Amino acid sequence: MTEPTEDQPTLPGLELGELRGPLREAVVITLAALEADGLLGPRHTAMAQLALTLADAVERGTYSGRASAAAMAAGQLRDTLLALPAPLEADVADRFNRFLLALEAEANQ
Numbered sequence: 001m002t003e004p005t006e007d008q009p010t011l012p013g014l015e016l017g018e019l020r021g022p023l024r025e026a027v028v029i030t031l032a033a034l035e036a037d038g039l040l041g042p043r044h045t046a047m048a049q050l051a052l053t054l055a056d057a058v059e060r061g062t063y064s065g066r067a068s069a070a071a072m073a074a075g076q077l078r079d080t081l082l083a084l085p086a087p088l089e090a091d092v093a094d095r096f097n098r099f100l101l102a103l104e105a106e107a108n109q
Contacts, residue, residue, distance in 0.1 A: 021059035023077075027051050030081065039085040051080045 031048050034040045040048065054077035061070030088096070 021056075021063075023059050024052060024055040027055040027077075027081070031084075034084060034087065037087050039087060044084060047080060047084055051077060051084070054080055 031040065031051065054073050057073035058070050058077055061067070061073055
């Protein structure tokens, strides 16, 4: 990503920088878990990058003392993460796997 020029202003509190805070790390872990579960594909690349960028924006807004910028970016980050594929709940996945095993056993009789 390139730095903004004079004709590309940024919103106060959302300036680009090299901040890599704990929120970004949490988003990286979340994306890695979704990828490990096979839920992320090439079509999710832009949303994943948006989540990382928004995490950085939340951190910058927080550290610059601009609560409104941080709150706006945090809401957008939440919406972005919710738009990514959700993993199955453990009990749903277990029940589904048992169902598949039962179908397979019945088919092999």
